[in-house]
Amino acid sequence: MELILGLQTRHSVRGFKPTPVSQETVRNVLQIAGGSPSYTNSQPWEVAVVMGPKRDALSKILYDLAAGGTPSRADEPAPKSWPEVIGHRSRQHGARRFEALGVGRDDVKRREELRLLNFKFFDAPCALFFFMDASLGPWSTLDMGIFIHGVTLAAHGLGLGTCLQASLGNYPDAVRGFLDIPADKKLVVGMSLGYPDPEALLNTYRSTRAEVDAFTRWY
Numbered sequence: 001m002e003l004i005l006g007l008q009t010r011h012s013v014r015g016f017k018p019t020p021v022s023q024e025t026v027r028n029v030l031q032i033a034g035g036s037p038s039y040t041n042s043q044p045w046e047v048a049v050v051m052g053p054k055r056d057a058l059s060k061i062l063y064d065l066a067a068g069g070t071p072s073r074a075d076e077p078a079p080k081s082w083p084e085v086i087g088h089r090s091r092q093h094g095a096r097r098f099e100a101l102g103v104g105r106d107d108v109k110r111r112e113e114l115r116l117l118n119f120k121f122f123d124a125p126c127a128l129f130f131f132m133d134a135s136l137g138p139w140s141t142l143d144m145g146i147f148i149h150g151v152t153l154a155a156h157g158l159g160l161g162t163c164l165q166a167s168l169g170n171y172p173d174a175v176r177g178f179l180d181i182p183a184d185k186k187l188v189v190g191m192s193l194g195y196p197d198p199e200a201l202l203n204t205y206r207s208t209r210a211e212v213d214a215f216t217r218w219y
């Protein structure tokens with residue numbers, strides 16, 4: 001797929017076909033994304049690929065924690081407040097998405113059901129968890145973001161879909177415990193990966209973007 005077309009057509013996928021993704025395909029995605037730039041070429045990313053029965057078991061652990069109302073204990077807590085313009089975009093995103101899906105403002109039950117789909121990996125057959133050493137700082141977090149975007153684009157280029165999910169980082173101790181990952185590895189974010197289901201209702205929504213002049217100063 002042509003690079004610019006790939007950047008323009010990638011979007012989050014929240015409904016997947018049951019078709020499994022082969023280990024070879026995931027390896028290919030990670031190898032392509034591994035070509036990402038990083039600070040002093042330090043390549044801080046560490047990835048856990050979870051498929052098959054392990055995927056099902058981990059999904060159940062995370063789903064039960066979330067459905068039981070366990071508060072997030074994310075290694076990187078969600079921001080408590082945003083600057084006005086950014087907070088507005090974030091609220092708009094939620095409101096537009098629910099509206100597009102026909103979910104009312106007061107439909108607490110349906111909203112909760114949709115939130116919990118995160119922990120079923122939106123039915124994707126593969127879940128990825130991105131870690132970095134906890135001693136590393138913001139430069140490495142930046143590297144992680146670049147790498148992870150590379151994963152989304154490489155997957156897209158190979159006909160796969162992805163959804164990046166901060167929600168999959170809500171219970172890092174459970175993920176580390178289940179995957180036998182040392183406590184000094186910080187869980188940055190998770191991702192669902194699989195073949196997109198074009199029929200899924202959740203895949204009908206498309207996010208919007210600010211115009212270039214809304215975030216650019218010209219000199």
Ligand SMILES: Cc1cc2nc3c(=O)[nH]c(=O)nc-3n(C[C@H](O)[C@H](O)[C@H](O)COP(=O)(O)O)c2cc1C
Nearest residue numbers: 010011012014093118163164165166167168189207
């Ligand atoms: C760091 C990060 C965390 C995210 N967490 C979630 C999440 O927990 N659940 C979800 O459905 N989408 C999540 N998203 C997806 C964003 O909502 C999505 O990227 C944004 O609305 C733009 O839409 P697009 O990806 O379709 O272009 C996350 C994206 C990023 C970059």
